[in-house]
Amino acid sequence: MDYSGIDVPFLPKNFIKEEAEKFRSKFWVGKVPVNIEKIIEQKLNLDIIPLPGLMKQCDTDAFIASGWGAIYVDNDRYLDDRYQNRLRFSLAHEIGHLVLHQEIYESFKIASMESFYKFIDQIPTSTYNKLEFQANCFAGYLLVPREVLFTEYEKIKKQAIKNNPELKEISDDTLRDYLAAQLVDIFNVSAEAITTSLANP
């Protein structure tokens, strides 16, 4: 198969949001933070396999195997508390591939190592980027439920303006960036993921 001309469908953000919300309501009844590790192991019955050297030798911290039975993670990052928020996002990103792209991947019919190498080599960067962007979007919607996000954001915004009335004068965008870090511990994702989520309701 020639992979150089393949393209994948554009998925509207609203569609990805709905898929993430459906997934969350099916597999996670608890509050935030969403425990993605438990969903993967206990609800989806996928293995999480720590792999020493993954980050150093392959420049990635996680990937889902194409047999869809396991997610490999970098061994050091898996154990290191400083990377937990980042790793949680990566795990949710891989679940995004599982939910959104499993059928697409199967249609590529990669049945040998030769075709796997060919696939990586030939798939257009724009197609690859689209798939990665969609998986990122899914991860953000899965780990940061917007209803909770905006409720919490309004609370801290109100408090921040009460403590410092000058904040009323600054733009919404700047204020979001300024306050995002205060929401990190509620969702256990990075401040960057919070900022992106606030900008993408």
Place this chain on the structure above:
Amino acid sequence: MPKNLQKFGEILKSLRIKNDLSIREACKLTNYDPSNWSKIERGLISPPGDEKVLSGWGKLFKVKKDYLRQFIDEAQVAQGIIPDDILQKQEMVQLMPAFFRTLRNKKPSKEEIDNLINLIKNS
């Protein structure tokens, strides 16, 4: 995969899940390497033979005293068996990433794929 290793791996995993612990949490609490823990659960390597270590795991999983002995015995039965090569059992291509983006936001290079294959072979 040798049956004894597989059996102990399944016991270990079910005890961990029953106690609502991730591999990371179990390894932090027992000071054990997560990669090796995962290999034991998948029946790829033998569990430790040291009774102290195994007792520690038993305590972590709150196993009853009479079952603790059985747990240690199961681990020791599984000892010393050289596992079959995982690749005889599973197609390598099934273990390859469906999608894999590097942190520098690029497709992986051939060298990175080759490195990955070596890592997976040893996982």
